[in-house]
Amino acid sequence: MARSYQDLLAAARERVPETQVEELAEQLAGDEPPLVVDVREQHEWDEGHIPGSVHVPRGNLESRIAGEAQVGQEVVLACASGNRSLLAGQTLREMGFENVRSLAGGYNRWKQNGHPFDVPRTLAPAQRSRYARHISIPEVGEQGQLKLLDSKVLVIGAGGLGSPAAFYLAAAGVGTIGLVDDDVVDASNLQRQIIHTTDRLGELKGESARTSIEALNPDVQVDVHPVRIDRDNVLELIDGYDLIVDGADNFPTRYLLNDAALMTRKPLVHASILRFEGHASVFMPYEGPCYRCLFPEPPPPDLAPSCGEAGVLGVLCGVMGSIQATEAIKVALEIGDTLAGRLLIYDALAMTFTELKVRRDPDCPACGPNAVLEFRDYQAWCAGVGHSAAAAVGAGA
Amino acid sequence: MVKIPPVLRQAVGGEREIDVPGDTVSEVLERLYELHPQVRAQLLTPQGELHRFVNVYVNDEDVRLAGWLETEVGEADTVMILPAMAGGAR
DSSP, X not given: OOOOHHHHHHHHHHHSOEEOHHHHHHHHHSSSOOEEEEOSOHHHHHHOBOTTOEEOOGGGHHHHGGGTOOTTSOEEEEOSSSSHHHHHHHHHHHTTOOSEEEETTHHHHHHHTTOOOBOOOOOOHHHHHHTHHHHTSTTTHHHHHHHHHHOEEEEEOXXXXXXXXXXXXXXXXXXXXXXXXXXXXXGGGTTTOTTSOGGGTTSBHHHHHHHHHHHHOTTOEEEEEOSOXXXXXXXXXXXXXXXXXXXXXXXXXXXHHHHHHHHHTOOEEEEEEEBTEEEEEEEOTTTSOOHHHHOSSOOOGGGSOOHHHHOBOHHHHHXXXXXXXXXXXXXXXXXXXXXXXXXXXXXXXXTEXXXXXXXXXXXXXXXXXXXXXXXXXXXXXXXXXXXXXXOOOOOOO | OEEOOGGGTGGGTTOSEEXXXXXXXXXXXXXXXXXXXXXXXXXXXXXXXXXXXXXXXXXXXXXXXXXXXXXXXOTTOOEEEEEOOOOSOO
């Protein structure tokens, strides 16, 4: 026997109790509000919905409801006028949800009766398509993507680490990327600094990186800071950014950034590279260890060769810069477990990842309870003034 | 086994890992200095103290938070010498 739409609705109405908008409004204001599941289509949801409700389109109801509601939970289903929610209620009953009701009159009556509603910020259609693979990830989703678009990340150095880090952050749709670098693109950079190109040799690295980023993703605002970061400009430079990606090439800058990140309580995403080896960690000010908890003092210059002196495998930069971009995104979205409290060591020759525990140092001269945090002369300090010079051989050229 | 960081490899003849006996970090390092005297000058102050810029781990734990140089080392343990690295941009 064929059953009409009206037959299906009537059958649903027998199994799924209805609730009125006034009753729901009272319940939502009470101590134990039910979960409101909005089963309308995306464009209807985007035009407005009941505050606090979750969106599970009816077409995905069976597959997605488990991610939003428990079987025993009190659920109120809402659609535009109260019919689709009845049919959705039938489905949930079949799936074992006993405590399901349907909102009579739906969202339209809710709005007509003067109850509050949210109009969400949404992605433009072009953005929905660009970030489709992010939106499909439950931990990111449309709201996460909007959060990334609102994020402001300062990348120190548009070189080996900064190139892949900034490039991936731009592709991911981090809305504002600041680039601090006073250097120009050199032929010897191109073996690893993939954001630059042969025809831009001699250009400021920040400007060259801006050209690549704008070609990749016009959503991203790029702020170029063609200066050498120092204690006089660091606070001004990091002001307005949510987090810092450290791709610097020297100890004075790394210790300076650590102190500035502590002063302003901004997360610092760290990586460093040499030859075939990379280090990475995340320093969350006063929540986890800082750079000086890990390395209280810089090594003398002869034990701290730069990549310029000792060399670096180009693709190593890609791995470590991508790890920094990954951690920056996780910090921005507040998802997953970051490298805070851990130092990740990647050995590309052995192809091994090793993890070391890093703990807060109770006597840390930068973030410990008795620390007096002020900028110092980092150049002199890192040049070994104050500690005995080691008769070191170093890595050589 | 001791893992040698890139900056010390020249001093140990290019080795990345060296097997040295010893029941404590101190014994392991002493044996390493005997084999490769250059390392001693790089890791120790003239007074014979480990430089503060050198971190030493037994497996994944910093010996500063364990028994310092007297931290025990078993046969299956790895001692890692880890100075900070600066490289990034250039």
